[in-house]
Amino acid sequence: MKFGVVVFPGSNCDEDCLYSLKEEIRVNACYVWHKTTQVNEFDALVLPGGFSYGDYLRVGAIARFSPVMNSVIEFARKGKLVIGICNGFQILLEAGLLPGAMLRNRKLRFICRYVHLKVSNEKTPFSQYAQKDEVLKIPIAHGEGNYYIDDKGLEELKENGQVIFRYCLSDGTINDESNPNGSVYDIAGICNRDHNVLGMMPHPERCCNPLLGSADGKKVFQSMKRFIEEK
Amino acid sequence: MYKEQKVTKKLVEEHGLSSEEHQMIKNLLGGREMNFTELGLFSIMWSEHCSYKNSRPLLKLFPRTGKNILVGAGEENAGVLDIGDGWAVAFKIESHNHPSAIEPFQGAATGVGGIIRDIFTMGARPIALMDSLRFGDPSKPRSKWLAGGVVGGIAFYGNCIGIPTVGGETFFDKSYDTNPLVNVFCLGILRHEDIAKGRAKGPGNPVFYVGAATGRDGIHGATFASENLDESSEDRRPSVQVGDPFMEKLLMEACLELLKTGAVIGIQDMGAAGLACSCSETASRGNSGIDIDVTLVPQREKGMIPYEILCSESQERMLVIVKKGREKQVNDIFEKWDLHAEKIGTVTEGDEMIVRNKGEIVASLRAKDLTEHIPAYTREVKEPSYIRELTKNSRTAVEKALLKKDVNFSHALLKLLASPNITSKHDIYEQYDHMVKTNTAVLPGSDASVLWVKEADKILAMTCDGNGRFCYGDPLTGGKIAVSEAARNLTCSGARPLAITNCLNFGNPYNLDVYWQFKKVIEGMSEACLKFGTPVTGGNVSFYNHNPTGAVFPTPVIGMLGIIEKLDHITSQFFKEPGDVIVLVGPTGEELSASEYMNVMENVSVGIPPALDLEMEYNVQSFCREAIREGLVSSAHDISEGGLAVALAECCISGQKPAGAAVNLPYPAEHPAGALFGETQSRIILSVKKDKLTEFANFCGNHRVPHVEIGSVISEKNIKIFIQDKTFIDLPVEALEKAWRKGVL
Numbered sequence: 001m002k003f004g005v006v007v008f009p010g011s012n013c014d015e016d017c018l019y020s021l022k023e024e025i026r027v028n029a030c031y032v033w034h035k036t037t038q039v040n041e042f043d044a045l046v047l048p049g050g051f052s053y054g055d056y057l058r059v060g061a062i063a064r065f066s067p068v069m070n071s072v073i074e075f076a077r078k079g080k081l082v083i084g085i086c087n088g089f090q091i092l093l094e095a096g097l098l099p100g101a102m103l104r105n106r107k108l109r110f111i112c113r114y115v116h117l118k119v120s121n122e123k124t125p126f127s128q129y130a131q132k133d134e135v136l137k138i139p140i141a142h143g144e145g146n147y148y149i150d151d152k153g154l155e156e157l158k159e160n161g162q163v164i165f166r167y168c169l170s171d172g173t174i175n176d177e178s179n180p181n182g183s184v185y186d187i188a189g190i191c192n193r194d195h196n197v198l199g200m201m202p203h204p205e206r207c208c209n210p211l212l213g214s215a216d217g218k219k220v221f222q223s224m225k226r227f228i229e230e231k
Numbered sequence: 232m233y234k235e236q237k238v239t240k241k242l243v244e245e246h247g248l249s250s251e252e253h254q255m256i257k258n259l260l261g262g263r264e265m266n267f268t269e270l271g272l273f274s275i276m277w278s279e280h281c282s283y284k285n286s287r288p289l290l291k292l293f294p295r296t297g298k299n300i301l302v303g304a305g306e307e308n309a310g311v312l313d314i315g316d317g318w319a320v321a322f323k324i325e326s327h328n329h330p331s332a333i334e335p336f337q338g339a340a341t342g343v344g345g346i347i348r349d350i351f352t353m354g355a356r357p358i359a360l361m362d363s364l365r366f367g368d369p370s371k372p373r374s375k376w377l378a379g380g381v382v383g384g385i386a387f388y389g390n391c392i393g394i395p396t397v398g399g400e401t402f403f404d405k406s407y408d409t410n411p412l413v414n415v416f417c418l419g420i421l422r423h424e425d426i427a428k429g430r431a432k433g434p435g436n437p438v439f440y441v442g443a444a445t446g447r448d449g450i451h452g453a454t455f456a457s458e459n460l461d462e463s464s465e466d467r468r469p470s471v472q473v474g475d476p477f478m479e480k481l482l483m484e485a486c487l488e489l490l491k492t493g494a495v496i497g498i499q500d501m502g503a504a505g506l507a508c509s510c511s512e513t514a515s516r517g518n519s520g521i522d523i524d525v526t527l528v529p530q531r532e533k534g535m536i537p538y539e540i541l542c543s544e545s546q547e548r549m550l551v552i553v554k555k556g557r558e559k560q561v562n563d564i565f566e567k568w569d570l571h572a573e574k575i576g577t578v579t580e581g582d583e584m585i586v587r588n589k590g591e592i593v594a595s596l597r598a599k600d601l602t603e604h605i606p607a608y609t610r611e612v613k614e615p616s617y618i619r620e621l622t623k624n625s626r627t628a629v630e631k632a633l634l635k636k637d638v639n640f641s642h643a644l645l646k647l648l649a650s651p652n653i654t655s656k657h658d659i660y661e662q663y664d665h666m667v668k669t670n671t672a673v674l675p676g677s678d679a680s681v682l683w684v685k686e687a688d689k690i691l692a693m694t695c696d697g698n699g700r701f702c703y704g705d706p707l708t709g710g711k712i713a714v715s716e717a718a719r720n721l722t723c724s725g726a727r728p729l730a731i732t733n734c735l736n737f738g739n740p741y742n743l744d745v746y747w748q749f750k751k752v753i754e755g756m757s758e759a760c761l762k763f764g765t766p767v768t769g770g771n772v773s774f775y776n777h778n779p780t781g782a783v784f785p786t787p788v789i790g791m792l793g794i795i796e797k798l799d800h801i802t803s804q805f806f807k808e809p810g811d812v813i814v815l816v817g818p819t820g821e822e823l824s825a826s827e828y829m830n831v832m833e834n835v836s837v838g839i840p841p842a843l844d845l846e847m848e849y850n851v852q853s854f855c856r857e858a859i860r861e862g863l864v865s866s867a868h869d870i871s872e873g874g875l876a877v878a879l880a881e882c883c884i885s886g887q888k889p890a891g892a893a894v895n896l897p898y899p900a901e902h903p904a905g906a907l908f909g910e911t912q913s914r915i916i917l918s919v920k921k922d923k924l925t926e927f928a929n930f931c932g933n934h935r936v937p938h939v940e941i942g943s944v945i946s947e948k949n950i951k952i953f954i955q956d957k958t959f960i961d962l963p964v965e966a967l968e969k970a971w972r973k974g975v976l
Contacts, residue, residue, distance in 0.1 A: 009569070010477050012393020016669045019685070049667075051391040054477025110386050112664045113657075141390070141664045206666050211683060211798065213674065 001228050003029035004042040006072070006088075008063045013049035013085065017205045021046070024208035025221045034066040043228045044081035045072060047088025049141070049203060059102060059144050060090035069095055081125055081224055082197045086142055089189075089199030098192055098199045099157070100149035105142070106182030112141040114213060115180055117188050117202060118168040121161040124191055125227035126198040129219040135172045136165075136216040138202040140180060140188075145201040147183040147190075154185055165189035165200055233588050235267040235536065242267075246274035247458070252606065259600045268586060268594040271538040275504045276511060276601040279774055285740040286772040287607045289750055292757050293767040299729060300768060307429050307516075308349045308500065310768025311421075312730050314794060318687040319426070321355035322418040324363070324695070324734045324790040326773035330471040331413040335380025336387070339413050340474040343388040344546050346417040348500035351483050352549070354427035354490050355419025358668055359682055360389050362399035362415055363695040363734070363788040367408030369651040369975065374403065377411045379976055384474075385415070386662040391476035392483070396663035397671055398680035399695050401975065403651040404836055406699065409778040414734040416695055416790040420684055427490055429499035429509075430517035431552045431578045436496055438510075438523060438576040439561055442482045442548040444531040448472045449505075449544025459739055459777040478547040478570075485568040486549060492564075494557035496578075501548040507541045507601070509550040510576075511584055514598035517552075521598065523576030524587040537586060537593045552578060612751075615744040621704060625824045625838035632823065632833045633902040640876070640907055640952075640959045643832055647873045647908070648880055648971040650831045655885070658974035676885055677803045678869055679724035681795065690795035692726035699736075699784030701840035704825050706748045706785055708840050710755025712912060715848045716871060717791035718763045722852040723867035723915060725800035725859045726793030728763050733770040733789050738782020740774045748785035756787060762845045763852075765791065802859050804868035805886025809946040810921035811865045813882075815875070816938040817851045817914035819898050821905025827872040828908035841911050848913040854936040855915050863927045865918040874908040876952060876960060878916050883950055884968045891964055894942030895953040903959055907952065918944055 005017045014031065021029040032039060039045060052063035063069070069091075076082045076097055084092040092098045105111060116137055119130040130136065149157065157163050165188040169178045179186045181201075189200030204217030236242075243253050256265060256273055265273060279285060295304045301319055302311035309323035327342025343360065350357045362385055367374040378401075389396045394417070431438065449472035489495060497517060499509045506528070514521040525540040535543075551572075553561055558574065565572035579585070584601070586594040597604075647653055660675040672690070673681035679694040696717040702709030718728045735752065738745040760767060770790075776783040795801055806813075823829060825838035858864050870878040883890050900906035919927045931938060950967060952960040 010391070010480055012391075012480070012667055016667065019669065023685075050393055051477060051480075054391060054475070054480075056477065110390055110662045110664070112390075112666060113661050139666055141666060143390075203666070206669050209669075211672050212666070212669055 001027055001043050003044050004032040005046045006032045008034045008052035010052045010054055011048050011050035017046050017048045020205040020208040034068045037067055037071045039071045039075050044224055047084040047091050049086030060094040063091045064094040076197050079196050084199040092199045097197050099153050102144050103146040103148050104144050105146050110143040111180055114139045116168050116170050117165040120163045120166055124195045126220055126223050127164055129223040137214040138217055139206050140202045142201055146181045147187045160193055162190050164191055238270050268537045271542045272507045275507050275542050277605055281504050282605045285608050288609045289753050292753050294760050295767050297766040304767050304769045308352045314689050317423050319421055319423050321350050321353040323349050323769050324414055324416040324732045325771045326734050327413045328773050331381055334471040335377045336384040337471050337473050339381040339384030340388040341472045341546055342413055342415045343385055344474045344479050345502045346415045350417045350419035352498055352500045354425040355421035357394045357417050357419040359418045360394050360396040361695045364401045365407045365412035366403050368405040369403040381413055382659050388474055388476045390664040392480045393667050395665045395667045397665050398675050401656055406784045410776040410783045412736045414788045427498050429513055430497040431513040431519050431521050432496050432517040434578055434580045436552055436555050436578045437574045439551040439572055440528055440575045441572045443478050444529040445543050445545045446531045450542050459775050472544050472546050474546050481568045482547050485565050489564050494553045494560050497552040499550050505543050511598045511601040515602040520579035520581040520583040522579050522585040526589045527575040529571045537588045612747040622839055628835045629824045641962050644876050645970040647831055647877055649973045651975050653873050654973050655971050658976045673803050678720040681724050681801050692721045692724045692793040694720040695790050697786050697788035699786035700825050702752055702785040704839040706751035707755040708843050710752040711759040711843045713787050713789050714756050714759035717789040719869040721793035722856050723869050725802040726795045728765045728793045730768050731765050731789050731791045735772045736776050736786040737774050738777040745782050752785055752787050800859055802867050806882045806890035806918050806944045807865040809944050811918040811944040813942045814917045814938055815941050820911025821909040822911045823905045823909045826910040843912045850936045851913045854934050863919055863923045865920050868916045870914040874910050876907040880967050883964055889964045891945040891947045891949045893945050893951045900954045
């Protein structure tokens, strides 16, 4: 089993993803430079956080045209696992692999802090290690994580079980206070119809060791690992 | 042919050089007058900002040697310290005060960019940033605008480049109204063998210019930073550069990749004074000459003259000297990262710095004339008259405060917790990505930030501290306290202090009061550094934080680095478990003068600071550190702004899980306000694990450090403070939290 961590110019969570996969999840992983088009050797791809191309123009808008992205799209169409974290999520939206768009946080400020997430669908390759409605403690760090989708789109997401993580309080309550950025339906992470492409704003790679405040992030990667093993 | 303007006496004066300096330069040039390009070089390199002409002799008072020091103060772009097992850290703090005063967002952002370049120039990978910020009266809209802009600028740069901003401090006082202080600290990690030097050596070796193209931005920024601020300073806005963190991220990755190849002889960032500085300094350090042609420099504006190209402070640029024959390697790496890499000249025999324009020589002088043959000034010092008056007024004000009847101390505590200097800074540090790189083991909000550097398997603690108010009242004691408090913060996190970097923010050095403050602060800091065995590895001096109404408080900011031996020793300030016993270590003083209590409750913002006994301070810290190492301690927090009551409240509310506390001071208090809110130094609040009380008692038996059990952590969510069984404060923790979470932005 091999994970690939895509490196765009300006990615800055690439190292953290690689470290967590190798040292905490214990899977084989390596970097994938954005100028390459060869991704067939991998079982899963990670689009890490950061500021690809400085987030100039619009978050994720330039990275989407990197040579590697056509291969990522093809890779996803084959049913292989793709996870986009933070800036990676934004790139997946721009690439059309996930529906919706990202707006600036409602307070118009960057926010970095631990938040709680409720697992809305535990039957996906990214969440099967968690229980239904389990509350995970995972940090966010973004300026543009205010997820938007129209009503019709939201209904589709709900119907197809595509909403995977929602912001909540530590006791699982979902209310306005628990929503850090103004996301529609308190959405923190969604997947595509086929459930093989996930985008999430919180950073699971930042909390794979209790020393860093939580190890709940491991559940996301362990879910992926189990899915690949069982395939 | 290129023709330039004639150098006149008036022009020289306008460039900030005195007539004595003008004459000295003539002598250095063998009697000839400098030309216009050379005037640009001299004016910028001889400016206070670059030459330290008013501070150099006094900076020599700092202890600057130690067995861990691999690169010492002033030798290179940043100091480098051995942390064991072949690993080292490069760290430094620098000011970006003047640009931030007129363009806070870009001023602060480019400050971050500059200090990061200083660190990776040393061959180190930057892994942490901290910021020490000072703003004026927080009720003034301008202060809010400055604070919001500065924090936004730091976030913009640091977040994008992916280096966590793990800590810092923010302080408000009207003395900083027109002159905010923005000091940025950066730390990087490297292997001993990878230390890079900023030197040009080996005649014939090519000199490369890499990174962003040069524009007219920031021309003479260093000269600007060597002047007082006044109304006309707004016109200096074009002196402030614009930062591009994405470009710097690419530049950093490319340079670190290039350094790994072994092709690099020397590397230096282009910060203040741009090409002028990097060329002359590298040649000077390498005892070489250098010959460059400015027409080869990538430019993004048309018609730039040599003077402008040399003095531009465009950001995200580096000078790299590589081994002859390895040029292709440089080009390949920079092409991979889509960056400029242009050969602009060569290293030469001798000591000449030659600048050409399309081959024609436009400046020719000895590199060392720009870097070493600069005058240094020392002046007589005399205690200013304000001190006597302050001593008297301070005493009267404190007496008046203490005599007040019917003070509601619960209200006072809430008011202090909500005050700008004490309130939680979450609305600042949450705008900074403080977790990227996944090393941050103690998040911002505790006494010190703790990084578990996984690749080196080392645990580092770091903090930024300074108290300008104390230094104003007594710079000698204030200097000692600044270093002591930094060490105390590290101690509370379980670390042993190793070394400091510092940023000295003062007014105009030609002002006698300012010069006296400067000297005394350095003496105080030096004494404390010697006591703690923490040498100074570098830093910077920022003078001219002065405006028509006066100077800022003399503000030394200490960036201190410490090391924690084991993961188990990492300690935070928050109370952990009900039943843990609360112990006050250190003296039981009541010094209220120059305290936050006097500022908030009595509106007296200046005064004579509390005394500091270095011996006591040292012993208290050793005691605390050993107790942590013995595994007896649940939490440790130093007592600073707001005194004992505020420190206890912070222990209760600043963690993830709020806790209650019942405290009964068993000693008599002359004045409750002094006992609760006085800022007597050398004090730490420990909470001792409830199952370790016997061991703790035995431990105390072996130490002669004053300590007293004052209460315990309780499950009830209240904070109660008694003095000899009489209630003075009784509040629900929720009320404390609400007051404290008010924030500043």
